[in-house]
Amino acid sequence: MNALRQAPAPVIAEALEDIAALGSFFSIELGGAGCGWHPVEETYARGVADLITATADRYDTDEKRIGASIVQLGHAARLWSPVLACTVVHGIVPDLSRLLRADDGPALRLPAAPDGWYAPGFPQLTGVLYELVMTRHLDELAAGLRVKVAPGLLAGNAASALVEAARAILAVRADLREPLAELVGELLNTGRLAGTGKVIGPDLGFRRRSCCLYYRVPSGVKCEDCSLAG
Template sequence: MDDVRASAADVTVALREAADIGGFFVLRTGGRDDGWHAAAHSYEAGFADLAEAVARRHRTTEPRVDVSIAHLGHAARLWSPALACFVLHGIVLDLEGLQRSDDGPSLRVPRPGGWYVERLGDAAPGALYTQVTRHLLALADGLEVKVAPRLLDGNSASALAGAAHALLRARPAVRRQLTDLTAVLLETGRLEGTGAITGPDLEFRRRSCCLYYRAPAGSKCGDCVLA
């Protein structure tokens, strides 16, 4: 797809605007390599360090709860900048070589890259889906704690819908395109059947639960099937 590659300059601009929307929309690029490691290594280790951090913060006693919450946060950090760059700048982010901070969940790509949505045509939503979900599938494959696959798919859908809702609030002018794209993505691959949009501002109801309510101070999320 070399003929549809986006320029590094355009991708950098898109990432900067995405980052202005909020913390989950931040995807760093460039800079020193110190303090970062390949996200693939974290996947192979089952996100053990982030799950342990969740356990300490929320005082949980069920490893599957820790893993699910860590997975949901990672999904949000993938979907948010990817969705913003697609809708606001017409760019499908290239998430090859994704890195994670040594001391937290922050994400980085060493070099800005992607493809122009206009040149990808009808294949663009599928390309966006692939770039994000391949990371979530790799993470799921590395988990040592047993978590229902459809729960993890629901986490991905919830993260996508949450990113879309936040993006709509920040940039209401993109409502139609964002709504159409979100609907298409929720009918794609593993996201199909995970939930449904329930309101004009991209409110969402999932068909699974991330288990946060099982933390001592936890509660049911706004999109939870149990709410």
């Protein structure tokens, strides 16, 4: 992170507030009362147990690994979406080290004066984003899970969330196709994301090499990017 230049808190906040309009997964709350929230690291340490149980109940399944997969996929989307959008749309990388999670759900929050950096185009940017999302958050979530879930499945979920975030941005900012495709391509060749799947076509379609297991819930179907899809 030392290679990045610190950005002023108002600039970071403005970028986060702007990209929140792209959808719920892009939204991170800023500031507010201290009650009702806790450091997201506490969630990881507890194995995301509350969200997994609530999710398994909601989808009427006794397979906790399915709940764990759906929760991890959703959390990956809530991390990748604002990070990717701020980076590509505003040239800002938000710092997620003071991230909070709502006590009663998956919503995320940062301080009213968030930290972050400018993101000029240089080779280290891919590694910075990978460390920010994968190493500091999704790897910690995976390490804390009390439910056995295949590492390849979790990595595939992270890749799927990344590409879906890029597709959502592309849908409203077609002019960003080239930088989005380049950055996503580089990330998909980095660390645990390498080998998780491939981008198909100019609209950033994706075919993953694993399955999130959603099709196994009573009302479930195979996702568009699923390895099991025909």
